[in-house]
Amino acid sequence: MDIDKDLVAASATPLVLSILTEGESYGYAILKRIRELSGGELDWTDGMLYPLLHRLHRLGLVTTEWRTSPEGRRRRYYAITDAGREALAEHRRQWEAVTRTLGGLWGALTLGMEGP
Amino acid sequence: MDIDKDLVAASATPLVLSILTEGESYGYAILKRIRELSGGELDWTDGMLYPLLHRLHRLGLVTTEWRTSPEGRRRRYYAITDAGREALAEHRRQWEAVTRTLGGLWGALTLGMEGP
DNA sequence: TATCCATACCTAGAACTGCTAGGCATTGTA
DNA sequence: TACAATGCCTAGCAGTTCTAGGTATGGATA
Secondary structure, eight states: OOOOOOHHHHHHHHHHHHHTSSSSSEEEHHHHHHHHHHTTTTOOOOOHHHHHOOOOOOOOTHHHEEEOOOOSSSEEEEEOOOOHHHHHHHHHHHHHHHHHHHHHOOSSOOTTOOOO | OOHHHHHHHHHHHHHHHHHHSSSOHHHHHHHHHHHHHTSOOOOOOHHHHHHHHHHHHHHSEEEEEEEOOTTSSSEEEEOHHHHHHHHHHHHHHHHHHHHHHHHHHHHHHOOTTTTO
């Protein structure tokens, strides 16, 4: 049930940026959210996520700061920037272009998008 | 308008296998078909396609043979195998799973699938 | 109070890979 | 006869990824 490596790579950035549009978050919580959203199909290790978050920060797509949560834990919170939102829109555009191309070959394609 | 490298990588195998479900084909024609299907958004070089076709053959997902076309050109034709069809189904399943995950974050998502 | 699990983060560098940039040959056409 | 289009191939470099390791702390349990 492992998702193909290339597909994981292709979806990583849009997925993280999308999660951050829901509101700021931090590494550990993002991992759990990904697992939850995909119903367990996408199961990243933290070693995959943190370098990605660092890269997004280097590219100016997110801001970050250390804060202490109400529970007393130190966490590095991330928030999406305007540039991040633009990058996400472009990713989405590309994802739709490719899905449309594949959809043209796959015939009537629902992709499970019709649900509630 | 360049499509992200990772997204190209993720779509490469399902795209080629899908094209071969339309009937056997050969490298040069597959390249043109990809350009056509994507409206020019996906623009592979031949140096990207041939190694992929070789890999698909090595994996038993396609068969291949040299033939001379009616026009007198020598071409290496490729045809999808049963294993290839199974692999394609699995790719499609994964693509849909990831698209569904992203779709859950993107809200109502048409992906241009509603067409004529 | 010792131990274990969950939470929370970080990175070096081995291992892998993809594609650029080159090559070759043939047919049609200006 | 020269150029464009058709048609195929691959070495190896340049680039990246993620595994495997590390650290630390809060809360629960025994």
